Amino acid sequence: MANLSLRGIKKVYPGNVTAVRDFNMEIADKEFIVLVGPSGCGKTTTLRMIAGLEDITDGELFIGDKLVNDVPPKDRDIAMVFQNYALYPHMSVYENMAFGLKLKKVPKAEIDERVKNAAKILEIEHLLSRKPKALSGGQRQRVALGRAIVREPKVFLMDEPLSNLDAKLRVQMRTEISKLHQRLQTTFVYVTHDQTEAMTMGTRIVIMKDGDIQQIDSPQNAYENPANLFVAGFIGSPQMNILKGTVVENGGKPAVKLTDGTMINVTAKKEATLKSNGYVGKEVYVGIRPENFVDVDTESLGSEFSTATGKVEVAELMGSETYLYLTICDKQVVARVDSHNKKRAGDSVTLQFKWDKVHLFDVATENAIV
Amino acid sequence: MTSIKDLLIKTVSILKRNIAVVSKNDRITYPLEEEHFNLDFEELKENVNTNYKGYSIYSLDNTDNVYYICIQAKEYEDSDLIKLLLLSFESMLKKADFNEDYIKKIISGNYEQSDILKLQQSYGNLINSYLLLIENAASKDSINEVHEIIRNTFNTILILDYADRILVIAEDENIIRSAEDLAENLLTELYLECAVAVGGKLDNIAQLPQIYDNCLNALYLKRKYDIAGRVLHYDNMYNYRIAFSLSEELKSSIIQKVFTPKFKEALNSEMETTIEEFFKCNLNLTDTANRLYVHRNTLLYRIEKIYKYTGFDLRKFEDCWLFKLAWVIGKQDLLR
Numbered sequence: 131m132a133n134l135s136l137r138g139i140k141k142v143y144p145g146n147v148t149a150v151r152d153f154n155m156e157i158a159d160k161e162f163i164v165l166v167g168p169s170g171c172g173k174t175t176t177l178r179m180i181a182g183l184e185d186i187t188d189g190e191l192f193i194g195d196k197l198v199n200d201v202p203p204k205d206r207d208i209a210m211v212f213q214n215y216a217l218y219p220h221m222s223v224y225e226n227m228a229f230g231l232k233l234k235k236v237p238k239a240e241i242d243e244r245v246k247n248a249a250k251i252l253e254i255e256h257l258l259s260r261k262p263k264a265l266s267g268g269q270r271q272r273v274a275l276g277r278a279i280v281r282e283p284k285v286f287l288m289d290e291p292l293s294n295l296d297a298k299l300r301v302q303m304r305t306e307i308s309k310l311h312q313r314l315q316t317t318f319v320y321v322t323h324d325q326t327e328a329m330t331m332g333t334r335i336v337i338m339k340d341g342d343i344q345q346i347d348s349p350q351n352a353y354e355n356p357a358n359l360f361v362a363g364f365i366g367s368p369q370m371n372i373l374k375g376t377v378v379e380n381g382g383k384p385a386v387k388l389t390d391g392t393m394i395n396v397t398a399k400k401e402a403t404l405k406s407n408g409y410v411g412k413e414v415y416v417g418i419r420p421e422n423f424v425d426v427d428t429e430s431l432g433s434e435f436s437t438a439t440g441k442v443e444v445a446e447l448m449g450s451e452t453y454l455y456l457t458i459c460d461k462q463v464v465a466r467v468d469s470h471n472k473k474r475a476g477d478s479v480t481l482q483f484k485w486d487k488v489h490l491f492d493v494a495t496e497n498a499i500v
Numbered sequence: 501m502t503s504i505k506d507l508l509i510k511t512v513s514i515l516k517r518n519i520a521v522v523s524k525n526d527r528i529t530y531p532l533e534e535e536h537f538n539l540d541f542e543e544l545k546e547n548v549n550t551n552y553k554g555y556s557i558y559s560l561d562n563t564d565n566v567y568y569i570c571i572q573a574k575e576y577e578d579s580d581l582i583k584l585l586l587l588s589f590e591s592m593l594k595k596a597d598f599n600e601d602y603i604k605k606i607i608s609g610n611y612e613q614s615d616i617l618k619l620q621q622s623y624g625n626l627i628n629s630y631l632l633l634i635e636n637a638a639s640k641d642s643i644n645e646v647h648e649i650i651r652n653t654f655n656t657i658l659i660l661d662y663a664d665r666i667l668v669i670a671e672d673e674n675i676i677r678s679a680e681d682l683a684e685n686l687l688t689e690l691y692l693e694c695a696v697a698v699g700g701k702l703d704n705i706a707q708l709p710q711i712y713d714n715c716l717n718a719l720y721l722k723r724k725y726d727i728a729g730r731v732l733h734y735d736n737m738y739n740y741r742i743a744f745s746l747s748e749e750l751k752s753s754i755i756q757k758v759f760t761p762k763f764k765e766a767l768n769s770e771m772e773t774t775i776e777e778f779f780k781c782n783l784n785l786t787d788t789a790n791r792l793y794v795h796r797n798t799l800l801y802r803i804e805k806i807y808k809y810t811g812f813d814l815r816k817f818e819d820c821w822l823f824k825l826a827w828v829i830g831k832q833d834l835l836r
Contacts, residue, residue, distance in 0.1 A: 168793030169773055181691070202691070209688070212688065323791060364793055
């Protein structure tokens with residue numbers, strides 16, 4: 131078990147292509163860290179540098195107290211899991227899990243103990259004598275995870291391990307890996323481009339874009355307090371609605387006026403920031419999560435909550451909720467309302483804004499105004 | 501040493517003792533599992549013709565390689581039975597060595613028809629077998645483990661360390677999937693990031709030199725065009741093969757046609773990632789937009805921009821294939 135320290139990590143490829151720029155992060159022992167971001171953001175490169183598969187151009191990487199920049203992968207006490215979940219076809223599940231330890235010449239009794247322990251953790255004790263071809267897809271994935279577990283590494287590194295799976299198995303394995311982390315109490319570093327995976331699995335998530343860290347936070351905090359416009363849009367499904375507005379004085383207090391004239395109050399804290407940083411009279415981005423709209427026909431928040439009206443273009447019934455797509459201020463927005471909401475395409479809808487949940491972003495820097 | 505194992509099993513069934521055959525880069529033990537046979541090559545070298553740690557150690561040096569035969573025993577034995585047994589091993593190992601030599605000669609192109617016939621006697625025609633070449637896995641300190649992983653991933657007919665690479669002849673119903681498994685196994689077990697070239701299926705043992713060349717070409721193309729992925733299937737690399745086989749004049753003409761000065765100026769890492777992802781997602785706009793985390797309209801804007809600067813619309817097949825060809829040929833120079 132180990133903590134990781136990434137200090138000023140940088141990766142530049144030949145041709146002066148910077149893949150990762152000044153990556154700083156302290157990962158505590160037993161954390162489940164998810165690196166998430168779009169293609170080309172540097173998440174896999176970061177993982178590969180931790181694994182030792184990629185040289186670090188600049189900066190220092192510590193696993194535990196040991197500087198490992200020049201330590202070969204095999205001596206870093208890590209285990210890697212990739213998307214293929216390769217198994218040895220002619221070996222039983224037990225032999226598959228034991229094989230890596232046999233190569234390392236671990237004594238037989240210890241191998242037996244570790245394999246049986248891992249099988250217990252993964253609840254595959256009853257499969258130990260089976261061959262891979264007699265296993266279901268999910269069972270195969272668990273055996274492959276077992277091969278990593280028996281190594282008893284300080285850190286598990288996983289690179290998009292669920293990306294080859296169908297949707298159903300992916301959800302199942304997502305839960306399995308989370309449970310596994312709880313049982314093993316070991317540090318996990320996990321790479322994905324899927325924000326749902328990041329949100330559901332990580333104790334903290336690292337959101338990356340173009341080689342830079344955008345935000346390191348708990349999933350909850352990244353969702354509720356995105357550091358910038360990119361994170362605001364990337365985290366959450368459906369995405370946060372982004373509108374443009376202007377900061378104006380409303381009754382002596384700063385408020386945000388949308389392009390259709392809708393006036394949105396802001397929290398006292400934001401009022402102070404807007405005032406002290408000279409935002410009055412300037413444009414800002416206004417971010418509203420779909421669930422922070424309320425259909426006034428079904429629920430009313432009170433008169434201090436402003437409203438905007440639009441025509442429903444599409445209504446998607448999701449079972450427990452309904453997504454209403456409509457245009458407000460010339461932008462398509464989505465509102466998440468109760469599934470019993472009867473609004474359908476073509477209906478007019480008046481939405482109230484939960485202004486205390488509204489996010490504001492600087493137009494120039496795209497950073498959150500807090 | 502596949503056929504040695506058969507001899508070992510038969511011998512053990514008579515002698516009822518553990519036996520090990522050890523060479524510099526390989527070892528086979530039976531019935532004792534390999535990890536419990538703790539004598540290494542150097543140790544055996546120093547204790548040959550003695551009883552050491554419960555084994556009588558014999559050296560076979562009439563073969564091309566040095567082999568040690570270790571037979572479990574309380575004291576050193578030199579009986580006629582043992583001599584006979586050693587002769588059998590020597591004969592078998594010589595044959596294995598010869599076979600390796602024939603293979604080496606054949607793939608180097610410096611062979612005679614008789615070499616093929618001799619190899620045929622041992623392996624038949626190798627119909628439906630594949631030849632694979634593994635690069636970056638011939639690490640000296642873990643070569644035994646690499647062989648062990650190869651043996652357990654495929655139905656291997658032959659494994660040969662040759663010219664800093666590992667040559668494998670194997671039978672497998674799904675060779676590409678198995679090659680991918682091998683690459684992943686080498687990475688997860690030994691942290692070796694290798695490239696596996698699959699040269700093609702053999703219909704006849706005489707095709708070995710051609711298929712070996714295919715593997716070499718696949719590895720060369722990977723380096724030349726910076727092809728992603730660990731497994732290269734030569735039969736599926738036509739786009740790279742076509743790109744490589746074009747005349748310099750034609751290559752230059754294609755590059756000039758596609759990579760206009762304006763496009764070169766506009767090309768940055770964002771544009772590069774967009775193009776690469778669009779190809780990876782089989783020109784599917786929705787999938788590409790999702791992978792890039794950009795709005796579909798943003799992606800369309802970028803594709804329009806490429807069209808504006810190059811005259812090639814990536815959404816149209818006719819335009820896209822030539823653009824892809826130019827991208828394969830010129831990407832490295834363009835991004836350098």
